[in-house]
Amino acid sequence: METSTLTTTSTTNELESLRREFGRYKEIPEKYEEVILTVLSHYPELKDTCIRFQLKDEHPVPYGTAPSLKTIFSKPAEREYIVTIREQADYPTFYALFRNLTPDAQKAVIAHEIAHVVQYNTCDKAELMKFMLFYLLPEFKEKIEKAADMEAIIHGFGQELLEHAIYLRTIPGYVEERPEINRNYLRPAEIADYLPEI
Secondary structure (H helix, E strand, C coil): CHHHHHHHHHHHHHHHHHHHHHCCCEECCHHHHHHHHHHHCCCHHHCCCEEEEEEECCCCCCEEEEECHHHCCCCHHHCEEEEEEECCCCCCHHHHCHHHCCHHHHHHHHHHHHHHHHHHHCCCHHHHHHHHHHCCCHHHHHHHHHHHHHHHHHHHHHHHHHHHHHHHCCCCCHHHHCCHHHHHCCCHHHHHHHCCCC
16 A cells, blocks of 8 residues: 555656646647656657647648747747547547557657657748648648658657557558558558667
């Protein structure tokens, strides 16, 4: 009983520490707070960046990131970014929802989405507008999504990204419904090539 109490206290203290250091300027759903703050701790360059993680029942994809429309014309330091996490979906997308992933796969998703914030934050106003327009082009979208996967790997989430990439491809019918999974994102074998030898 005493060990359990110590573990709970330790976890609470760690979470509070993460909140203080990496939770500033962030709006995070309580049920995903630990996972999101853990990932944010690997992106210290975004400590002072406004990011709002919002849950929605409807969204075109299970998870996505974009600059807030109200700050899209602001300087990078004054922008807000929105990471949308879809909470409801029919089969097969249901199984790809954030809430149905393992904690490690959830970390992979957040690491990838936050990598987009890093990408957007390097753009001035004109570059960001061009970025958003070019994202509609298939070749540019593929380049950006694979670069976000690489950013997640560089920030220490390669193994988690591999788990997520494999899992999505085990959901019957999911890749057929979203063929861009194989086109725009790193495949498991490609991710494994970047991981250190075990």
